[in-house]
Amino acid sequence: MNKRKSSSGFLVNLVLILICLVWLVPTIGVLVTSFREPEDIYGSGWWSVFPHRGWTKVSEIHVDPAIDVDQPFQVEGITTTFADLRKGIELKDGRRITWIGNKRTRLVEVETFGWIGFDLNLTLKNYKDTLSGGTVTYLDASGNQIQRQGNDLGGAFLNSIAVAVPSTIIPILIAAFAAYGFAWMNFPGRKILFTIVVGLIVVPLQIALVPILQDYTRLNLNGSYLAMWLAHTGFGLPLAVYLLYNYIGELPRDILESAFIDGASHFTIFTKLILPLSVPALASFAIFQFLW
Numbered sequence: 001m002n003k004r005k006s007s008s009g010f011l012v013n014l015v016l017i018l019i020c021l022v023w024l025v026p027t028i029g030v031l032v033t034s035f036r037e038p039e040d041i042y043g044s045g046w047w048s049v050f051p052h053r054g055w056t057k058v059s060e061i062h063v064d065p066a067i068d069v070d071q072p073f074q075v076e077g078i079t080t081t082f083a084d085l086r087k088g089i090e091l092k093d094g095r096r097i098t099w100i101g102n103k104r105t106r107l108v109e110v111e112t113f114g115w116i117g118f119d120l121n122l123t124l125k126n127y128k129d130t131l132s133g134g135t136v137t138y139l140d141a142s143g144n145q146i147q148r149q150g151n152d153l154g155g156a157f158l159n160s161i162a163v164a165v166p167s168t169i170i171p172i173l174i175a176a177f178a179a180y181g182f183a184w185m186n187f188p189g190r191k192i193l194f195t196i197v198v199g200l201i202v203v204p205l206q207i208a209l210v211p212i213l214q215d216y217t218r219l220n221l222n223g224s225y226l227a228m229w230l231a232h233t234g235f236g237l238p239l240a241v242y243l244l245y246n247y248i249g250e251l252p253r254d255i256l257e258s259a260f261i262d263g264a265s266h267f268t269i270f271t272k273l274i275l276p277l278s279v280p281a282l283a284s285f286a287i288f289q290f291l292w
Helices: 002-034 038-043 082-087 125-132 153-184 190-202 205-218 225-249 253-261 266-277 279-291
Strands: 057-062 073-075 078-080 096-099 107-113 135-139 145-149
Touching (some): 153 266, 190 225, 205 225, 225 279, 266 279
């Protein structure tokens, strides 16, 4: 029984390791590639930055027939003989040269191989060009240099923050006040108004898109942050009111009654009691609204 459990546990661990590798290897490749020069990206794989064995390079050396092959001669800047080449000689850069040719035809084939080591030609220029919109220069298949304007991702990120943060805070504040009023305050038409607000959740955004754009054009709001804030606030309010109403309405009534007896106003109760107790609901909607 224990053997079966150990074997099944081994298989489970093996499958999990394989799944992790399937996800991690491409991620590591993308990360490493982001730090490489453009010409290196097109010229070799991302794994070449790790220690690796070099490629096989075969070259030909034509020896002058008048030269005595048993005498020393130059190969790759090193004085050697065919006898030494048969054994192999080490170069200063770590490569090894071995003679695998034919002595009778005076032809020597030199095989270059060895442990190349790290190819750490890494740079932060890719991130700089991407964030600041700099000029990117790379080589095409023909070896010609091509310049391309980089993406101003940094500016786009700041624009996203400028739109997303106010578009999240504004509807939360308005919806929290509205949800408290619907849950704990009595006023004429409360149920009807709440039904109308909640009913707006099912209204498709596309229906309101054209009228909103027309109003923005008349008010000269097109292309402004205010237009984006108002649009996201309007589309997010119905859901925010519904979620916060359900949460605030479930809070213990005794706490609010005790606060009223002590002379607290609605605003004091809302700011001192309701908001701190409603942090989970506020955080849930904030995450949803920010992602949207």
